[in-house]
Amino acid sequence: QKEVEQDPGPLSVPEGAIVSLNCTYSNSAFQYFMWYRQYSRKGPELLMYTYSSGNKEDGRFTAQVDKSSKYISLFIRDSQPSDSATYLCAMRWGYQKVTFGTGTKLQVIP
């Protein structure tokens, strides 16, 4: 079993929809939780960064962490075609070694 599980999709939604992306993990030592966006043939770029449990909002993006359930989510409101990409959840403990999920491929249809 992988330390971080993520549904690879693909997920296809109409423009303007609310998108929900999720990951589960098994290592209770993880303290820092991140979501990266990766466009085709590009490197990942950091979208959201949260520490411990709780919610964090940034524009159309909301990240949620539930450490008791070992479950993290990313919500995208008013999704746009430009949001079409692969979304990677990631987490770490200690110094900076990051463990990534498989990535969920999202397509927002105009």
Place this chain on the structure above:
Amino acid sequence: GAGVSQSPRYKVAKRGQDVALRCDPISGHVSLFWYQQALGQGPEFLTYFQNEAQLDKSGLPSDRFFAERPEGSVSTLKIQRTQQEDSAVYLCASSLVGQGNEETQYFGPGTRLLVL
């Protein structure tokens, strides 16, 4: 300023050939990471440098993989006697300081390696 750059962007190698992949981190960034991303998978950690010191190489898949950062800036990932299973995108990331809580890792575009 410039982001993380990697070269070459694409590399085709014959099985058994040695390859060298270069990473130029953001100027002044202390930490540097290498990741391997197989098709349809998330990046997997290979190794970590703080300045010129390689502090963690636990992710290197075999002794054919070697990384260095001799002057604490540019890094090279070398793969000897390449195998087909080495085909992947190799990502480099850098971050500003060596230890920190909210440390953003900035990724380069990656080098896409294909071993025939």
